[in-house]
Amino acid sequence: MSTDIDYADVQGTILRGYRVDMARHFILSITDAAGARAFIGQMVSGAPGVPQITTAARWTEKPECFVNISFTAAGLAELGLTTAQLGKFDAAFQRGATADYSAETVGDIGESAPAKWIGGMDDGTRVHVVLNLWVEEEAEVLEKVTAKLRAAFAGCMRELSAHDARALPDNQVHFGYRDNISQPTVQGAPPRKHPIPDDQPVVATGEFLLGYPNQSGGITSVSPAELSKNSSYAAFRILEQDVAGFESFLATYAAEAKVDPEMLAAKVCGRWRNGNPLALQPTEPGTPLPMSQVNDFTYVNATDAAADDTLGLKCPIGSHLRRNNPRNAGVVGTDSAHHRIVRRAMPYGPAYDPAHPDTTPRGLIGYFINASLTNQFEFLTGQWNLASDFVKSAAAPSGSPAGNAYYNVSGQDAFLGVNDPSNPTGPNYSSFTLAGPGAKGTGNTTIAGFSRMITTRGGAYCFLPSITGLKYLSTLVPTT
Ligand code: HEM
Numbered sequence: 211m212s213t214d215i216d217y218a219d220v221q222g223t224i225l226r227g228y229r230v231d232m233a234r235h236f237i238l239s240i241t242d243a244a245g246a247r248a249f250i251g252q253m254v255s256g257a258p259g260v261p262q263i264t265t266a267a268r269w270t271e272k273p274e275c276f277v278n279i280s281f282t283a284a285g286l287a288e289l290g291l292t293t294a295q296l297g298k299f300d301a302a303f304q305r306g307a308t309a310d311y312s313a314e315t316v317g318d319i320g321e322s323a324p325a326k327w328i329g330g331m332d333d334g335t336r337v338h339v340v341l342n343l344w345v346e347e348e349a350e351v352l353e354k355v356t357a358k359l360r361a362a363f364a365g366c367m368r369e370l371s372a373h374d375a376r377a378l379p380d381n382q383v384h385f386g387y388r389d390n391i392s393q394p395t396v397q398g399a400p401p402r403k404h405p406i407p408d409d410q411p412v413v414a415t416g417e418f419l420l421g422y423p424n425q426s427g428g429i430t431s432v433s434p435a436e437l438s439k440n441s442s443y444a445a446f447r448i449l450e451q452d453v454a455g456f457e458s459f460l461a462t463y464a465a466e467a468k469v470d471p472e473m474l475a476a477k478v479c480g481r482w483r484n485g486n487p488l489a490l491q492p493t494e495p496g497t498p499l500p501m502s503q504v505n506d507f508t509y510v511n512a513t514d515a516a517a518d519d520t521l522g523l524k525c526p527i528g529s530h531l532r533r534n535n536p537r538n539a540g541v542v543g544t545d546s547a548h549h550r551i552v553r554r555a556m557p558y559g560p561a562y563d564p565a566h567p568d569t570t571p572r573g574l575i576g577y578f579i580n581a582s583l584t585n586q587f588e589f590l591t592g593q594w595n596l597a598s599d600f601v602k603s604a605a606a607p608s609g610s611p612a613g614n615a616y617y618n619v620s621g622q623d624a625f626l627g628v629n630d631p632s633n634p635t636g637p638n639y640s641s642f643t644l645a646g647p648g649a650k651g652t653g654n655t656t657i658a659g660f661s662r663m664i665t666t667r668g669g670a671y672c673f674l675p676s677i678t679g680l681k682y683l684s685t686l687v688p689t690t
Contacts, residue, residue: 215266215398215415215422219440219677221278222264223342223554224418224579225399227390228276231347233375233556234356235446235575237329237670238339238367240288243688245366246339247289251684252362253279254677260362261343261355265677266400275355276344279680280444280577280672282306285338290688298433299673302583303443307669308334315592317628317638322666328448329371331668339367340446340672342577373448373668375556375575383557384451384572385475388485388498392505392535394418394550408505410537413550418442418581425548430581437683440676444577445587447555448668451573453562456663459624463657467644477644478624480531487531492524508538515607520615522645527601527619530626533594540602540615541594549590552579573664583671595623596638610649617651619643621658629662 215225222228240246252260264276281289283296283304296304305312308324308331318324325332343359345351360369383389391406394413416424421439423429431438464471472495476482482495489507490499498504509525509532511518519525520539525532532539536546543549559572580586594600603616621641622629629640640660646653675683 215419216440217266217268217400220266220419221442221674221676222266222276223278223577224442224552224674225266225396227393227402227554228264228344229403230276230344231377232349232352233342233344233576234352235373235375236339236341236343236359236363237331237337237370237372237668238341238363239330239336239370240285240338240366241368242366243288243290246363247684247686249363249366250279250289250680253277254680254684259358261358263677263680268400272346274345274348274351276342277355277359278342278674280340280342280446280674281683282334282337282339282670282672284335286673286683288338289683290686292689295433300430300443300583302588303671303673305671306334307445307671308332312588312671315588317591317596317622317626318666318669319628320630321662322628324669327666327668329373329668331370331448331670334670336370337670340670373558373575375558378557378561383574384453384559384562385456385479386483387475387479387481388483390553391481391485392531393552396552398422404501406501406505409508410535411547413547416581417548417550417586418552418579420581424581425544434682436681437673437675437679439678441679442579442581442674443583443587444554444579444672444674445583446577446668446670446672447575447666448558449555449574450571450665450667452663452665453572454564454567455661457564459660459663463642463660467655467657469644474644477526478529478642480525480529488525488529489519509536510538510540510604512607518607520604520606521613521647522615522618523613523647526643526645527615528598528621528623528643530623533600533623533626534590536594536601540604542600542602543589543593549586549594550580551586551590552577554579571667573667577672579674591626595626596628597622598641612647613645613649613651613653618645618654620656624660625664627662629660631659631661634659 381390397415415422460471464474555574555576606612620643628638630638641658644655
């Protein structure tokens with residue numbers, strides 16, 4: 211099957227980074243299904259007055275705003291999809307983000323539990339639509355388009371909440387790291403305007419769009435056909451970051467591990483805060499590497515021992531980077547190309563000022579996009595981020611006395627883990643290993659007992675229909 215993609219049929223955020231500084235996400239509940247179908251139709255009709263859904267088609271002039279829309283399983287049911295049709299959708303999508311199984315799988319427990327989610331997201335049955343608006347950086351445009359959208363959905367959907375995001379300088383996230391460096395290169399997708407080359411395989415289109423072969427050669431489809439090709443799934447997440455807690459973690463545990471706090475910051479992430487990867491820059495942050503180098507690395511090199519990091523001596527196997535994309539390292543669950551994810555999230559809340567500590571909520575909000583919530587978002591979050599036994603036993607090219615990868619990872623992801631300090635024998639006890647050379651982990655330093663630093667404040671499992679799919683939904687005649 212051809213992987214030529216009709217970009218004009220794909221919602222833009224799936225395949226394109228919009229390179230904007232502001233976003234507003236509306237969480238909506240359908241109150242009038244016929245009106246909601248008409249609203250969807252207007253957004254793909256070219257009708258003047260109603261903001262149109264942005265596609266992945268090339269533009270000659272950058273639009274003043276970008277609009278995309280997604281639906282939960284409850285939302286598709288409201289619009290008229292039958293139980294039999296919904297039964298063919300991704301299993302995680304069907305159960306939704308607030309289901310107990312989903313929450314336990316991805317670590318949304320305790321303070322992160324769906325019952326505590328903000329903005330009406332605690333009740334997944336009421337969350338039907340996530341409507342997204344991005345603008346370059348003009349607040350007036352954000353307000354102008356917001357007013358138009360609100361006028362258009364007012365009679366048919368109730369606004370449960372709206373959530374703003376604002377980019378921080380230099381693409382930073384609230385812990386001070388440079389973000390937006392590594393994204394999968396999707397076969398057939400429009401080339402990035404400012405490409406960041408890497409040494410990783412191009413990922414099959416079907417890992418991000420339904421209707422194309424995926425990494426396993428299978429094609430995911432749903433019924434009806436109109437909703438299948440060029441559609442995608444996403445986990446919408448609101449992740450609150452405890453910046454003061456993170457800085458205090460660095461100070462306390464760097465002293466315990468006898469490393470510089472900046473080194474510990476780099477070790478838990480896999481990149482220094484300036485974006486340089488530990489894989490290439492293992493001992494000091496240095497000056498930011500050129501974009502041509504900053505993502506161009508792998509972890510295993512069987513022919514060059516100096517370039518090899520099988521054991522995680524440079525970049526810990528349990529770092530956020532390696533857990534979320536082990537690249538060419540040996541892991542349980544096929545390989546990393548089967549579990550890539552497109553990240554379209556942006557910081558929210560004011561920058562933290564250590565001179566004036568505050569508790570204003572701040573964090574990261576947006577979509578984590580994939581063709582299978584079960585095999586990508588949930589697998590990644592629930593397995594590689596919440597477990598330490600995902601790495602395959604492997605020695606460095608120099609031989610086993612230098613150690614074995616299996617021993618060099620502990621606990622959960624420092625960012626995405628549950629990291630419960632209260633129960634040292636429990637499965638969620640926080641622990642992080644800085645590997646040193648030596649058989650069976652004898653050269654390792656492990657820090658433990660730190661608190662969770664990122665709390666889930668909201669979420670929804672979403673379906674991003676193609677433009678054909680949106681037109682289908684807009685004219686759907688529900689069976690009674
Ligand atoms: C507040 C929450 C989060 C923070 C602060 C955070 C931070 C970061 C940072 C600083 C990077 C390095 C920049 C880059 O390589 O582009 C990164 C990379 C990455 N993160 Fe996160 N992240 C968060 C949530 C998540 C979630 C929820 C997922 C997946 C479900 C995820 C998956 C990834 C992936 C796949 C990479 C790129 C790894 C690679 O290709 O080498 N992150 N993250």
